[in-house]
Amino acid sequence: MERVLAVTERQQSDETVSSTPTPSAAAPSVVPSPAALAARPKPPALAETAKGSSAPVAAPVVQAASAETLRFGRAEDDGHVFLLLDGEEIPVGQYPGASQEEALGYFARKFEDLVAQIALLEQRVDAKAASTDMHKTVTHLRALLAERNAIGDVRTAEGRLDSLDERIKALQQAERAEHEALRAAELAARESIVAEAEALAAQDPANTQWKNGSTRMNELFDAWKLAQKDGVRLGKATEDALWKRFRAARTVFDRHRRAFFSQLDSANAVAKSAKEKLIEEAEALSTSTEWGVTAGAYRELMDRWKTAPRASKKEDDALWARFRGAQEKFFEARQLANAAIDEEYSKNLVVKEALITEAKALLPIRDLTSAKKALQSIRDRWEDAGKVPRADMQRVEAGLRSVEDAVRKAEDDHWKRTDPEAKARTNSALTQLEAAISALEADLADAKAKGNAKKIKNAEDALAARQAWLEQIRKSADELG
Known part of the structure; x- marks a missing residue:
């Protein structure tokens, strides 16, 4: 923006000069020396000035001085012009061959050009353009005013330049405050990038999410490069120190990542080797037809698989697919074999269900001997019928067992009733109880004769108990008989 304004300023200045009517060879001179002013030679005639020219020289077109200009200058008939400044007359130059008003107007126009440049600089300050070279412009304009080769309100122009000096400061x-604020914000942003990179580098490698961490570290590096390209300059020393920290954090992070994955690759190789051995064992068993033994071997292999170290997810999934494939091959073969057996056993099931129906018809048992004979026949045919499907085995076994339990209970009850030893024990108990009751009755009669209430009570209680026992034993004896 500043460069654009400066170019505009120069263009406007050039346009001003070019638009000023250029006099003939007798154009206004620069400020003469005091000796030359004292001599004050008359200007040559236009015809003499143009001597040697075949064509007449046209008089320059000059704008007459305004009333405002006349306050700050004076012109003589010979074209000498003076600046009125602080009550003094200062010679500024000569414009020969023109009227006093035209001579004053020419030098007033030069002053207006200076004022226009001052106004342009004021506009730049008002617009808060970049202040680079503004002080140089003020110094240059002061130097132009100090040459005293123009007519105008010099003091006011100098005052405007003084004001511009303060405003530019x-x-x-x-600008410095804004730059420092931007620099502080940029420094904080760079510090944030470095701090986050150092935090990533300081993580425990065993707990680091390397994919996310690597992506974030790359993003931080891109942010650093963008800040270097477009950000506010922080100074070489500051930027170098921050870069060294950032580079060191990236180096540590990359070293940890390489070490972690190197160790992980080694662990994966060990895990892969261990699981491949288990797969070899599983595949060797996959064609076995020893269903029970092999199923137990697969359970043992599964336990070992669970305790084996894990490889990478991709490799572990592939290894598991091979291991599981060997298992499925065996169990699918066993299932097909069992299905064939179950188809054969389903015919046996029909026979055994008919035998269960026949057995249950024996209940309730009225003739134990006939029931036992019939049940034995059913058992013989049951064994001849063979196996039933595994899913029905428990049900049909329970059906026959319920009849067998009923026959066994009836047999136990009959035995209890017909056991000779039990009868002998019962008769002996009856004899003893009857003797004891006779003795207690005698004791009771004696106690009553003597009127002993306590002995009467004890004899009555003992007698009642023995009589109750006697009743129970007689019932048992009746059942055995």
């Missing part, structure tokens, strides 16, 4: 202070 304030603008530069504001």
Whole structure:
């Protein structure tokens, strides 16, 4: 923006100069020396000036001085012009061959050009353009005013330049403050990048999410490069120190990542080797037809698989698929074999269900001998019938067992009733109880004769108990008889 304004300023200045009417060879001179002013030679005639020219020289077109200009300058008839400044007359130059008003107007126009440049600089300050070279512009304009080769309100122009000096200082202070704020924000952003990179590098490698961490570290590096390219400059020393920290964090992070994956690759190789051995064993068993033994061997292999170390997810999934495939081959073959057996056993099931129906017809048991004989016949045919499907085995066995239990109970009850030893024991108990009751009755009669209430009570209680026992034993004897 500043460069654009400066170019505009120069263009406007050039346009001003080019638009100013250029006099003939007798154009206004620069400020003469005091000796030359004292001599004050008359300007040559236009015809003499153009001597040697075949064509007449046209008089320059000059704008007459305004009333405002006349306050700050004076012109003589010979074209010498003076600046009125602080009550003094200062010679500024000569415009020969023109009227006093035209001569004053020419030098007033030069002053207006300076004022236009001052106004342009004021506009740049008002717009808060970049202040670079503004002080140089003020110094340059001061130097132009100090040459005293123009007519105008010099003091006011100098005052505007003084004001511009102060305003430019304030603008530069504001720019410095803004720059420092931007620099502080940039420094904080760079510090944040470095701090996050150092935090990633300081993580425990065993607990680091390497995919996410690597992606984030790359993002931080891209952010660093963008800041280097487009961010506010922080100074070589500061940027170098921050870069060294960031580079060190990336180096540590990359070293940890390489070490972690190297160790992981080694662990994966060990796990893969161990599981491949288990797979070899599983595949060797997959064609076995020893269903029970092999199923137990597969259970043992599964326990060993669970305790084996894990490889990477991709490899572990592939290894498990091979191991599981060997198992499924065996168990699918066993299932097909069992299905064939179950088909054969289903015919046996029909026979055994008919035998269960026949056995249950024996209940309730009225003739133990006939029931036992019939049940034995059913058992013989049961064994001849063979096996039933595994799913029905428990049900049909329970059906026959319920009849067998009923016959066995009836047989036990009959034995109890006909056991000679039990009868002998019962008769002996009856004899003893009857003798004891006779003795207690005698004791009771004696106690009553003597009127002993306590002995009467004891004899009555003992007698009642023995009589109750006697009743129970007689019932048992009746059942045995």
